[in-house]
Structure formats: C-alpha cells, structure tokens
Amino acid sequence: MTGKAVVTGLGVIAPNGVGTKEYWTALLRGHSGIRPIERFDPSGYPTRLAGEVPEDAFSAADHVPRRLLPQTDRVTRMALAATDWAFADAAVDPADLPDFEMGVATANSAGGYEFGQRELQNLWGSGPEYVSAYQSFAWFYAVNTGQISIRNGLRGPSAALVTEQAGGLDALGHSRRSIRKGTALMVSGAMDSSLCPWGWIAHQSTGLLSTRPDPEQAYLPFSELACGHLPGEGGAILVLEEAGRVRDRIARGATTQVYGEIAGYAATFDPPPDSDRPDTLRRAAELALADAGAEPGEVDVVFADAAGNPAADEAEARALRELFGERGVPVAAPKALTGRLGSGGAALDVATALLSLRDQVIPPAGPVTAAADRHGIDLVVGAPRSARLRTALVLARGHGGFNSALVLRTPA
C-alpha cells in the first residue's frame, strides 16, 4: 500500500463535448460550448448565453435506467452517466469489489435545481399533494453522491462538499484523504446544472455575469475585454484508486491507465470583503505545493480559476506573479470555452489537466485573444501549446470566499 491516490478513470460532460474524447478534441480545436440558452426562454433576462449541454448531445434516457428518471434532476442524470463512463475508462466493475472498500465524494453547488423549481411550482400552483415524493432528496446537494453510491454499490466513506466552484477540488482532496486512510477506490469530482429560470435568477443575483450578447465576446477571462462570466452545466467524475492496487491490477492484465497522481491539495478561506487582510488564493496554492513536496519552479502549467471579472482576474494573476514570477509559468483557462460550471468546473479542470499531462499539450483559452499582458501572466491563447508537462497546479475559487488548489503529477 502506497497510500497514493491516482486517477484511473474519467467521465466528462461539458457544453462543448459529451465524453472525454469529444471534449478534449473540442478544446484543442477551440470549439466553444457557449451558446444562446435553449432550455427555457431567456429573453427576459440580462444574460441570455450559457454553457448549455445540447439536448441532442446528452439525452438522459440513453444513459440512465428508466426507473431512475422520475426521481432524478438533470444534474444527477449527468453524474450517473459520467460515473458509468469513468468506471468503464478505469476498467473497473464495482460489482467485483467489496462494497465497503469503495466510497464516493462529490461536490455540488446548486442541487437539483430544475427538479426543485418544478416541485415548488406544483406546491404553490396546485397544492402540497402534487409535490413529488422524490423532492425529498432530488433537489439536495448530496443527491449525486447518494445516487452514485446506491446505483454502484459503493458503501465506503462518502461525502458531499458544497463550496461552489472550489468544491470540485475539495471533493478530490477529500477522496485522496479517504484513500490514504485505506479505502481502495473513490468516485469523486463534481457535476452541476442549474439552467432553469429559478437557477438563472440565482446566477443573476451575483452581479458577476456578463451581459454581452456575442458568444465569442461574452466570457473572456484575463482579457482586457473581460466583463463577467457565463454559467454552464456539466463537470467531470473521476475514479481514484490507491496506487499499489492499480499496479497489482495492471500486473494481472487490467487494461487501464494511470492519468496521474493527486499529489497535493489545500483549501483556504478569505477574510471578509471589508477586511484589510489579503485574499488567500496564493496561500492555498502554497499549501498545496508544500503538501505535494513541490517547489513552484516544478510546476509546468497552472489551470486558473479564470473568473472573467477584471478585479478577480487581477487578484488571481497577482497570486500567480507572486508565486511564479512575471510570466513565470504557462496558464490555461479552458473554461473560456465552457463557461463556469459551478463545482463541476473545477473537477473538469482537473480532468483537463490530466489530459494535458497525458498528451503533453496545453489547450488554449478559447476566444481570448487580447493578450493578458497587463496581468503579467503567460496565458495560453490561440492554439494548443506543446510543452514538457510533469506537474500541474489547478486553482479554484468558490463564490463566498472559498479557495482551493490541487497538484497533479504524471505517473512515476
């Protein structure tokens, strides 16, 4: 037993690609998933674009058992499908392992919003007897963890983490701890979807959304034209295993891969907005690097939080300059092609970073062309950049003061 947590399976659902291969191909080609909202009529809202996964790209009935459809929101259907794909990718059949040696820890930031909206409409429009019994859990932040656990027979240590965007990293950090403590396998990552009128209002209320109508111009993190972000839906589910176990599995003939090790993780919380103390993103990155036993100079690429607001972009750029020096490390912001997916976004960034480590290439920040010179960071724009990549740092900030950082390393 090494106690090391490695990623052996990926399941990806993104606005610009459903399935790991489709998503990765789209990223490298710079194909965007930002589009006008079709799920509901957005014409009455200031923001009308989102990273929406097209209905024809993800039809739940094709991927989720019929019995589960009446009791699941779209977000849970996505999580269940991505879990199936991650297990298949890892060449693991959960039925072959003891129930209590496998756990699941996912993050979520909105719950089953669309389901919840429908049942609230039933409650206030028709009466309490019209509310689905499944509303008791289908809206809940922990629902993805619970449904993944039940469907796959994972009865080991399980959790749900709610720290908005940062949650995607927090779930993986938590799962790494579970593996250190002796759990053989963890299903982790995050999925979010709240593209319904009720969810959309909640997003508007942050005041952080872009209202620019052109999909190519609306969400431009680190650009001089940055003017807010766009929400999206999707995320990634990952299979984490104890490294020694994977080695044994491969020795016995399993055809799986090791994408990389979760080598370090840390989370911090910002002081209140009116405080004189600085924000703590840099501190999170430093702690994660220390946890990985890595110096900043060893980091080959940073996957940025990429808020898309000038002040938040500068705060992140400042942390990067302080840690790595002016233009000291390549910075990736593939979120520009998907929007910000809540907790799913950070989990997707981890999947993307692992694919970068595998293929030794950094995807471009989509439509961002105006150089990020004023921020003093080396943002990868325009085309994919080939590079020798062994260590990646992924950063995420959750609305409300959450900061998390995760260090990934190529398999030894």
Added chain:
Amino acid sequence: MSEAVQEPLSLEDLVTVLRESAGEDEEVDLSGDIADVPFSDLGYDSLALLETAGRVQRQYGIVLDDEAMAAAETPRLFLTAVNEVLCGAASNAG
C-alpha cells in the same frame, strides 16, 4: 366527479401509474402476471410507492391511509386497499 371515482383501479391502471411515477426496471416485465409479485421484486421501494399512492390520490380525488398503503406489499394488496377507499368514496357520493 362521482362517475370517475366509481371505476375501480385495475392492475393495468396501476402499472400505468407506476411507470409514470416511479419509472420501470428494464429487467422486469410489468405486462406479465405481477399481481402477487412483491413490489420489492419489481424494483419499487417505499418511496416509489409513496409517490405512486400520491398520484392515485390526486387522480381519483381520494385520501389513502399511509399505514394501510405501506402494508400493501404486492400490486394485489395495493389495489385492494385503493379500491376499498374508492368504493367508500362512491357510496358516500351516492
């Protein structure tokens, strides 16, 4: 209204409501003779039956006793419990 409640609930009706409210296990054939097959073997848990009972109450305008419904472990017992109430509702209406 009273016309509608006088029709007893049939097994076919129940299967329709089950499918709508709780989905359907791909490995179970609901079109067969399932009257005495426990709901658990058909892939329906207590919550699924709560949801199903809720739909029956709304469609038929009746109130079912939670404990009586919880004790109905097969479609036949479920139908008996519902139809007893339906008959009562019909005779009250008459």
